Amino acid sequence: MNWISNVVRPKISSFLNRREVPENLWVKCPETGQMVFHKDLEANLYVIPGSGFHMRMDPMSRLRSIFDGGKWFDVALPAVAADPLKFRDEKRYVDRLKDARAKTGAQDALKVGYGKLDGLPVTVAVQDFGFMGGSLGMAAGEAIVTGLETAVSRGTPFIIFASSGGARMQEGILSLMQMPRTTCAIQELREARLPYIVVLTNPTTGGVTASYAMLGDVQLAEPGALIGFAGPRVIEQTIREKLPEGFQRAEYLRDHGMVDLVVHRHEMRDTLARLCRLMMRAPKHTEARLPADAAAPATV
Structure with missing residues (x-):
C-alpha cells in the first residue's frame, strides 16, 4: 500500500x-x-x-391540512398573458416569473382546490407569499374568479387563505383591475346565498386588503398576522405619530372590530368546518358525495 x-x-x-x-x-x-x-x-x-x-405555509401543505384525508381536486385555472406590458426594471418581468415558477413549482401565486371538509363539499383558494410576495396580478385574479364561479356552480362555501404584499406592479393597471373583478365575483357568490370565508395570514396588505380579503361573511385571522393597507412604518412617517403597540396585528384588529376571530392553526380546520355547517345549515357528520364529473384527486 x-x-x-x-x-x-x-x-x-x-x-x-x-x-x-x-x-x-x-x-x-x-x-x-x-x-x-x-x-x-x-x-x-x-x-x-x-x-x-x-x-408561512405553502399552498400544498395548507390544502392537505384542510381537506378530509388530505385529498382534493385541483380546479383548472385559465391561462393569461405572461407579460402584457413588456415590463422591465432591474430584470425582465418574464425572467422574474420564470424564477418564481422554478422556486415554487407553481404557475402563479394562487392555487384552488375542491374537496370535502368534515364531509361537506367546499372550494378553497390559497395565496402563496413565496411566489413574488403573493402579489395580485391577472393570473391570481382569474384564479379567484374561477374559484368563486366553481363554488357557485357546485353550491359550496368558498374559503380563501389570503397572504400578499398587494397588487403586482409589473402588470400596472391590469393588476388593479383584479380588485373590482374579484369583488363582482364575490357578489355573485352572495346572490347564490353561499358563504364566503376569509382567513387572513401573515402578511395581508395592499390592494388585496382593499378588495377581496376584507369582504368575507366571516373574517378569521391567524395569530400575529400583519394585516393592513400600508405598512406601519409608512403610516408613522405620514402621520408623524407613534402607532399603538400591536397595531395592524390580528389581535389588535379583532379587538377593534375588523376581524371576527383569531384562530390558532391547529384549530383552523375544526373552526372552518363548524362555520361552513352552520352557514350551510348542514347537519353534523353528514357525508356529502363529490359529483361524478370531478377530476382525479390531486394528492393521495
Whole structure:
C-alpha cells in the first residue's frame, strides 16, 4: 500500500460522494431564536412548538391540512398573458416569473382546490407569499374568479387563505383591475346565498386588503398576522405619530372590530368546518358525495 492508495484515493472518493445537506434542515423562530427540525415543524403545521409563532405555509401543505384525508381536486385555472406590458426594471418581468415558477413549482401565486371538509363539499383558494410576495396580478385574479364561479356552480362555501404584499406592479393597471373583478365575483357568490370565508395570514396588505380579503361573511385571522393597507412604518412617517403597540396585528384588529376571530392553526380546520355547517345549515357528520364529473384527486 502506498501514499496514493492510502490518502489520495479516499479523498477523491469522499469528494465525489459528498452528500448535499439541505439548507432548510433547521428552521429558526423569528421571535425566540429557537431552532426546530424542519420535519418536526412540518408535522406541527409550521407552528413553532415553543413560542407558537406561525410560520408561512405553502399552498400544498395548507390544502392537505384542510381537506378530509388530505385529498382534493385541483380546479383548472385559465391561462393569461405572461407579460402584457413588456415590463422591465432591474430584470425582465418574464425572467422574474420564470424564477418564481422554478422556486415554487407553481404557475402563479394562487392555487384552488375542491374537496370535502368534515364531509361537506367546499372550494378553497390559497395565496402563496413565496411566489413574488403573493402579489395580485391577472393570473391570481382569474384564479379567484374561477374559484368563486366553481363554488357557485357546485353550491359550496368558498374559503380563501389570503397572504400578499398587494397588487403586482409589473402588470400596472391590469393588476388593479383584479380588485373590482374579484369583488363582482364575490357578489355573485352572495346572490347564490353561499358563504364566503376569509382567513387572513401573515402578511395581508395592499390592494388585496382593499378588495377581496376584507369582504368575507366571516373574517378569521391567524395569530400575529400583519394585516393592513400600508405598512406601519409608512403610516408613522405620514402621520408623524407613534402607532399603538400591536397595531395592524390580528389581535389588535379583532379587538377593534375588523376581524371576527383569531384562530390558532391547529384549530383552523375544526373552526372552518363548524362555520361552513352552520352557514350551510348542514347537519353534523353528514357525508356529502363529490359529483361524478370531478377530476382525479390531486394528492393521495
